[in-house]
Amino acid sequence: MKLRNITLGTATLALAVTLAAPAGAAQIxxxxxxxxxxxxxxxxxxxxxxxxxxxxxxxxxxxxxxxxDVQLSKDGVPFIFHDGTPSRTTNVAEVFPDRVNDPITSFTWEELQ
Structure with missing residues (x-):
């Protein structure tokens, strides 16, 4: 079972956005x-x-x-996610009950899917 609310499509978009406009590249x-x-x-x-x-x-x-918000999974895959932990917006309590408050970046891409 994998976490809801994270898709390969958004990760691909995140990578495209990151490559197109690196942080700090433009002054708005x-x-x-x-x-x-x-x-x-x-x-x-x-x-x-x-x-x-x-x-x-x-x-x-x-x-x-x-x-x-773009973050990197534990194995280096960029994905779009705001919070520092998965508890507010995913089903982590059902899938990984012992990891509810773990940093979102401590999950591998396979776990996030």
Whole structure:
């Protein structure tokens, strides 16, 4: 049994985003006096956070940028996930009850799937 809410598609997207725009590569500055509109974890208020649905909803909502969280699995596979542990958004308590509060980065890609 594997954790829900993490897919190969999002990991592939995470890798593409990471390669296309490495951290710190661009300075984002607002033009004029209007604030930037940034979709936090996509449009997490209308779709599950850090999913393709949330990213699409965020881009369609008028957000100028979409923010996502990319982490590396224990074996080095990039994936999209916000929290430090899997307890809030996955079924880890059912699958790995003794690892509920373990760092999300301590799981291998196979375990995350």
């Amino acid at each position: 500055e607002p033009t004029g006096s209007d604030p930037l509109i940034i979709g936090h974890r996509g449009a997490a208020g209308v779709a599950p956070e850090n999913t393709l649905a949330a990213i699409k909803a965020g881009s369609q909502s008028g957000a100028e940028f979409i923010e996502i």
